[in-house]
Amino acid sequence: MARYTAHCQIRWSDMDAFGHVNNAxxxxxxxxxxxxxxxxxAAERGLERLMSGVVIARHEIDYLRPIDYQPAPVRIDTWVLEVRNVSFKxxxxxxxxxxxxxVARAQTQMVPYDLAASRPRRLDPVEKAFxxxxxxxxPEPDPVHR
Amino acid sequence: MARYTAHCQIRWSDMDAFGHVNNAxxxxxxxxxxxxxxxxxAAERGLERLMSGVVIARHEIDYLRPIDYQPAPVRIDTWVLEVRNVSFKxxxxxxxxxxxxxVARAQTQMVPYDLAASRPRRLDPVEKAFxxxxxxxxPEPDPVHR
Amino acid sequence: MARYTAHCQIRWSDMDAFGHVNNAxxxxxxxxxxxxxxxxxAAERGLERLMSGVVIARHEIDYLRPIDYQPAPVRIDTWVLEVRNVSFKxxxxxxxxxxxxxVARAQTQMVPYDLAASRPRRLDPVEKAFxxxxxxxxPEPDPVHR
Amino acid sequence: MARYTAHCQIRWSDMDAFGHVNNAxxxxxxxxxxxxxxxxxAAERGLERLMSGVVIARHEIDYLRPIDYQPAPVRIDTWVLEVRNVSFKxxxxxxxxxxxxxVARAQTQMVPYDLAASRPRRLDPVEKAFxxxxxxxxPEPDPVHR
Known part of the structure; x- marks a missing residue:
């Protein structure tokens, strides 16, 4: 399956006093x-709950190289690492x-959440399928890049 | 050895559209x-390089509960998990x-860096001692909390 | 009438690549x-609408001196410049x-807003009184400072 | 003379607890x-000092409508309002x-600054010309909007 590729513009204010994009x-x-x-x-499939009915449980992030301010956007590839009944990565x-x-690798564990009932919920079958x-x-780390 | 305890004021602008402090x-x-x-x-011992001559290599963070906007500051305990010649956590x-x-647990791996030479350096003995x-x-994770 | 005095901690991440607190x-x-x-x-008088039922119409801000990162909080004095039926400063x-x-002077014009009806509203008499x-x-600008 | 037109992507984290882009x-x-x-x-003319050798003296900003999170970037038109020997707007x-x-109108007064000498400087003739x-x-304010 393909990765989802996004392009994000760095803002001048993303830099901190060291002159690089701040780690946070x-x-x-x-x-x-x-x-x-x-x-x-969500737009394609009516799965609004994947945005608003999910909370973040954990992040891991490896910083491989600093990012300078630059006119071209950074490219971010995103994919799904794991799908369970009560969480996904x-x-x-x-x-x-x-x-x-x-310049960086990361992963995020997310937990479906029932906002009205204030408790974790299960992914429904349509969410899991998508x-x-x-x-x-x-992906195997690229030895040239690490 | 004791933990270092800091108190940090939450800002109204720290909240995101879900009404909680944003994960980043x-x-x-x-x-x-x-x-x-x-x-x-650094102030006590002249170790300025621990602030300016160190880069962040990795963060791990577990979100246990959301934080609402509140007048009292959050409390953050900080300590050192590991000290090596070329990194510390x-x-x-x-x-x-x-x-x-x-509300959250985290750890950060930091790498001493020689900014002038643009390459990693070793912790010096005074830095290591401190x-x-x-x-x-x-600390053992609290089973009630995880 | 007295000014309201607040103390706000500067964060390291408030600084930008010039090493001073970013203008925004x-x-x-x-x-x-x-x-x-x-x-x-609001806490003292039950005037919750002054926080959630008000929108910002205009800011003016004069930057008099840069702010460096520092352990002591900045002090901010706040007062009301003007009260009208449909706005205040x-x-x-x-x-x-x-x-x-x-280090800086500013003023903000705020407009009471009926969120449910999505339109400006009038300040009620209790809000105006407070x-x-x-x-x-x-205050007269200090000639030494301007 | 034409305005300079930029397109800036709104980030989800730009929104505050009211669900609109935060005023700051x-x-x-x-x-x-x-x-x-x-x-x-600067890139075209070698005028690097217009970015790094200038400080912000004043902002004025009028908020005309709230901005929601949206996939399309906002458009910002920028031009020069005034050029003096020791400042420009x-x-x-x-x-x-x-x-x-x-959705908003603003103006910024900027002051050329000699960073090495820590004092205001004059715009040089090449900077002024550009x-x-x-x-x-x-532009005349739109009476519908003000």
Whole structure:
């Protein structure tokens, strides 16, 4: 299955006093890519709950290279790493631009949540089917890039 | 050895459209606690390189409960999990206020870096000694909370 | 009438690539002070609509000196400049710390808004009375500082 | 003379707890447009000091309509309102998308600054000539919108 590819513009204000994109801002950039994927699925399939009825349980992020301010957007590839009844995992790779070097890898564990009842819920079959369509085994790290 | 305890004020703008502190902002709050600890060490011992000569290699963060906007600051405990020649790890726990419930756990791997030469460097003996003074085995996860 | 005095902690991430607090972040700091005042009034008087039933119509801000990252919080004085039936103005002065130099002056025009009906509304008499209790003529600019 | 037109992507995290783009974030969006213009001039003409050797003295911003999260970027038109020896003013208008409604108007007064000497400086003739090439009288406010 293909990865979902998003392009995100770096803002001048994303840089911190060291002159690179601040480490916390990477999660914001990954959030943009994830939101785009989930919004795209939602728009196509009526799965609004994947955006609003899900909470974040865990992030892991590896910083491989600093990102400078630059006119070209970074490229973020997103895919689904794992689908369970009560959680799913999203994987990401960020590249400093299209065709550029990998700068970060991350994964996010998400938990479906019933906002009205204030408790975790199960993924329904339609949600599972659509997440599984983006399922991809974690790519082998590229030895050139690590 | 004791943990370092910091208190960080939540800003109204830390909340996102779901009405809770945005997930990426937690890294900013942990950064405040870490910076305070490293700045405090630096101020006391002349170790400025622990702030400016270090890059972040990896974050892991577990979100246990949402944080609402509130007048009382969150409490963040910080300690050192591991000290090696070429990296060290910081651990954190965030509580919704002093004496309150745990809301997040995280750890950060940091790599000493020679900014002038643009390459990783070794921790010097003085840096190691001071990081080791904050060394603490990771606390057992509270089974009620996980 | 007295000004309302708030103290706001600068975060390391508030700095931009020039090493000073980013210009947009000042509005976030003024927002904290204004929210604290309006939340304090609301808590004391049941005026929740002053926070949630008001929209921002205009900001003016003068930057007098850069703010560096520092352990002490900035001090922000807030007061009410003008109260009308369909709008009010808040004034602010920011000092680099308690007893420190003035670093910025600003004012904000706010418009009461009926969120359910999606249209501007009038301030009710209780809201007007409490805003007027914080009414203060704009202080004369300090000739040393301007 | 033509306006400079930039397109800026709204991020999900730009929204605050009211579900609209936070008021402070507008300055970040205007900063993107201004930086693009100044970077574009700099890239074409070698005027790097217009980005790094300038400080912000004042912002004025009028909020005309709220901005919702949306897949299409906002459009920001930027031009130069005034050029003096020791300062210049930039004007902006933000539209909710290309061909969309105006959502905000703003202006920024900037002061050339000698960073090495830590004091204001004069615009040099080459800087003045290029700013004047973007000079445009402020458009008449639309009476429907104000």
């Amino acid at each position: 801002r990477y999660l914001t950039l990954f959030e943009e890519a994830r939101t785009e994927l989930i919004a795209r699925i 999203v994987g990401y790779e960020m590249f400093d631009h299209d065709g550029g070097q990998i 997440l599984e369509a983006w399922l991809l085994t974690a | 902002r937690y890294l900013t709050l942990f950064e405040e606690a870490r910076t305070e600890l490293i700045a405090r060490i 910081v651990g954190y726990e965030m509580f919704d206020h002093d004496g309150g419930q745990i 990081l080791e003074a904050w060394l603490l085995t990771a | 972040r000042y509005l976030t700091l003024f927002e904290e002070a204004r929210t604290e005042l309006i939340a304090r009034i 808040v004034g602010y002065e920011m000092f680099d710390h308690d007893g420190g130099q003035i 805003l007027e209790a914080w009414l203060l003529t704009a | 974030r507008y300055l970040t969006l205007f900063e993107e447009a201004r930086t693009e213009l100044i970077a574009r001039i 930039v004007g902006y208008e933000m539209f909710d998308h290309d061909g969309g409604q105006i 700013l004047e090439a973007w000079l445009l009288t402020a």
